[in-house]
Each structure stands twice: as C-alpha cells, then as structure tokens.
Amino acid sequence: MDNVTISIKNTSNPTIIKFEADKFLTQHESYEFNTIDDAAPSPLAQQLFYLPFVKKVYISGNFIAVERFNIVEWPDVQNEVAEQIETYINNGGVLITDTNIKKKVPVTVYAESTPNPSVIKFVANKKLVQNYHEFKSIDEAKNSPFASELFHFPFVKSVFFDENFVSITKYDIADWNDITMELREFIRVYIENAKDIVLVDKQNLEETHHKVLDAKFETHDDISKEIINILEEYVKPAVASDGGNIEFQSYDAESKIVKVILQGACSGCPSSTFTLKNGIENMLKEMLSGKVNAVEAING
Template sequence: MNSFKVTTQETSNSKILKFEVNQFITQHQSFEFSNIDEAKASPLAQQLFYLPFVKKVYITSNFIAIERFSIVKWQDVQNEVSQQIEEYLNNGNVVINQDIAPKKTPVTVYAESTPNPGVIKFVANKKIANAAFEFTSIDTTKSSPLATELFHFPFVRAVFIDENYISVTKYDVAEWNDITNELREFIRAYIENDKEIISANAPEVIEKSTEKVEAHFETLDDISKEIINILEEYIKPAVASDGGNIQFDSYDEKTKTVKVILQGACSGCPSSTFTLKNGIENMLKEMLKGKVNTVEAING
C-alpha cells in the first residue's frame, strides 16, 4: 500500500483548515466531534484534542478538518499538525473504531410541489448548504459539483440550492410524473455518499460568507438596512417554504423604489407578480410608511 500523504487546504472559514489525505480513511462516512469525550470512536480525533488549540474535529472519506481556537494562527501550527496526522496514519493506527462509531443517520429526500408548475422542491433531512445559490446553466455551476451533475439530466433547466433543499426547474418537454422519482433518488444518493455539494473555496461561496455579508450590510443606508431586515424576518421564510428565495438588490431614495431578485421557484412563477405587489410591496409600504412606493423584481 502507498504511504499516506497529507496536504493542507484553506476553507472559507479562516478558523477551519482541511488536511487532505491521498487515500480514503473512512468507509464513506462523516463524523464530527466537539470534544475528547465525544471522540471515543476515533483515537485519531482524541489525539488531536490533546492539542490545546483544537476546538472541533471533522473526519470524512479523504480529509480531516480542524476548527481552531483563536489562541493560535494556522500558519504557526499547520505543518506540525499535518506531520502528526501523516505519522499517525502511516503507523497503521485506527481512524474510526466501527464497533462504537455512531450510526449514520439515513438521508431522506422528499419531493414537494411549489406554486410554480415548472419547479419541484426536493427537501433533505439534513443541512446541505450555508447560503442560497442559483444556477441557470451548466456554465454557472463551477461552485457546485451537485448542480453540475443535475444539469447532465436533459430536462433540467435551472437549479437552486438552499440550506436543506434543492429546487429544480424543468423544461416543458418533460412531465414531473416521469422524472420526479429519478431526480429524488439521484439527489438522495448524492447527499448520502457525502459528495461535495458546494465547493468551500469557490469565490461565490466566499462572497456569501457571514463575514462578507455583514461587511456589505454595514455599507448600506439606513432604509436599505431596514428593508433587508424585513425581508429576512418576514418574507424569506414564506418564500423558502415555496422553494424560492428573495434577495435585496437596491433602494432608490428619490423614487422610493425597491428592487429585488427572485430565485428558485419564485423566478418566472406565474403567481410571483401577485405575491410581489400584494404581499411584499404592501408589507414594506405598511412597515416603512412614506419610504417605499413600489417594489420591482429585476428578474422573474
């Protein structure tokens, strides 16, 4: 057997570093440990917790991700950790004790209709993304291996991925009765096999990190901030339940016009104009009296 080699890779979270291994180290399983007591099934994770800066350990098929406390910087300790993992593996030590490892929760995915007849929402029983991403063609899917795979189905027109669901838009040539089960099973198997759904280091992903979003929010005027807060608290949950998303685009103080972006099932939905005018626009007019005249979607 070839010897184990470990390389490091940064993630969108500066506190988490991936230690990638050139061979599989688990049986296509994923584990997360928050302390040494939780890590009884993993002698490797327990050893890593003896390092005073280790906060969390994630172990999956071909990498170990470690979240650090702020007492150190990765640049000061990553070589030492990488070497320690490499030596541990090359000495033939156990990564996961399967006899006492927690049993993996089976992945379930169910299909749910949306107000848009061209879109079905596939809901998983686990979190699959940290933000919302929309892909309108295979050329836009560099940040999502799952979206790339879905576009290989000839009837897939667009893909929208959010925290625990995927909305798929189809071409009219296909009927949902003929393709829903095939899509549902493909998505379920993809997630269950722990394949990468969203690439952690993709520029689009980094732009949607909490730090980037909060930094952009602070540059906006006060009315725009109020609009975003209303959208987040009152509008987004209802829109997400229908397999879609709404994003703030801009606010014009002179015309008192709010522009938004509709995504997922909301994009191109026959009822989206009604929802925009009679729901979102009325709510913003009521909650921000005298500050909003109209709401426009710049797509969909």
C-alpha cells in the first residue's frame, strides 16, 4: 500500500481531535478503547496510551480520534501525535490484531417521567431485551447482572426491563432531581459496554416465551381470548409508553370480572385505578358488551 498521509481535523468537542488518513485504515469497522488494557487488540492504540495526556482512542474507517486529558492543549501536541501515527502506519504497523473484539455502539439514554411519581423510565436507542423482566429485589435479580448492579444504588426499589427501556422504582427517601442524572449515565455506560442484561440465550428465551404464551392462550375460553387480544392491541402499547406492562390474569364468567397484573411503572401507580376504571374497563365494556362488569388490578 502507498504511504498514508495524516491530516489534523478539529471536532465539535475541544478535547477530541481527529487524525484523518487519505486511505481507509479499517474495513469499515469502528473500535473504541478507554484504557491501555482495553486497547490490547490494537498495538497503535496501546502506543498512543503511553502519551500521558491520552484519555481515549477511537479507530474508524479512515481516521483515528483521540480524546485528551486537560493537562495539555491540542495545538501544543497535535503535530507530534499526527507524525507518530503516520510513521507507525507507514512502517507497516498493525492497527487491529483481533477483529472479533466487541465493538462499542454509541448509546443514548434519556429519562422520561411516568404517571407514577416513584418511577422514571430510561429509554435507550437500542433494543435491550426480547421480553419484559421485573425484579423486586437483588435476590430476584441473580440472573440479571444489570439489575443486580442497579440494586447497589440504595434508592432503587425495583427494576423493570422491556424492549428498549428500563423503569426504575425508587424509595421515597430519594428525590429524582438528585439521582436521575447519575442513574442515566450509569445505564448509558453499562449498555454501551455491551454487558449482559439478563443471563439467558435471547433467541431461546424468545422462542420459549412465545410457545408458552401460545399454549396458554389456547387454554382460555373465547371471551378470555378476546380480552387478551384487546389488551395486546390497544392497551399494552400505551402502558409500555408509560414504562410499564399489563398482563391478563383471569376472567370469571359468573361475576364478569377481569383481573390483570400491572408491572413496572404501572405497579402501585396512584393513577392506575383511574386508568383501569376510566380506560381499560370502559374499553372492555364497550367492545365486549354485556360480558365485562369490572376490571381489577394486581400489582406485579
């Protein structure tokens, strides 16, 4: 390969600068390294970490970005770093030795309030789990490293995962204004580092979950099936947007009472009774005329 020329490009972040090559350096892959140990698969990144001001190294298709500590300013050192990178590459230096390493995907997480003042929903820009999971204590969370770590925060009362969000229920001793930023950043970093959310095979879990649901669905009477379908189509999406979940539990043909299980932000929510009576109950009464008298909730 012909010699590579490195040019210096500023970024919107004054602590990060890009050293851009006039040729592709990787096969359209991106790698991020936070420490010299983290950089074991990249001899170039390891070499850069020997510079005392280097905080983070990011290698992408045609550039290497470096984040600095505040002990120096880029104008004082950027030319020497560019020359070091250019010399390394043109002398046949290897950028990445292990292309099978886990690559970090940039993750964003935003906090969203819910109808339950004790619960905040943290929404990520990637899928976290195939199916919902709820943990009421650290003992229940033994199969979820993520939930276990969240329970180490003294104000976390329960954890609920579904699709792309985490709903956290707090104890009353804490104020959301004091803990939301800390929780959001912890969740973002955890997800970005591609750590396990739950210790199960996702594909097998999904297949098993659907098989169980399908088998259970077929055991219900026709009215129960209609109720389940209405909840799935009309109620679940709205409940999920509030950071919770609803599951059908039972239908009594004599009393015409429907029992449902509320989870996540919906569990123990002060407004859940209003939602049940003025939303779900009225909907079922209207769509299943004469078949439903009331809806009762059981907190998950």
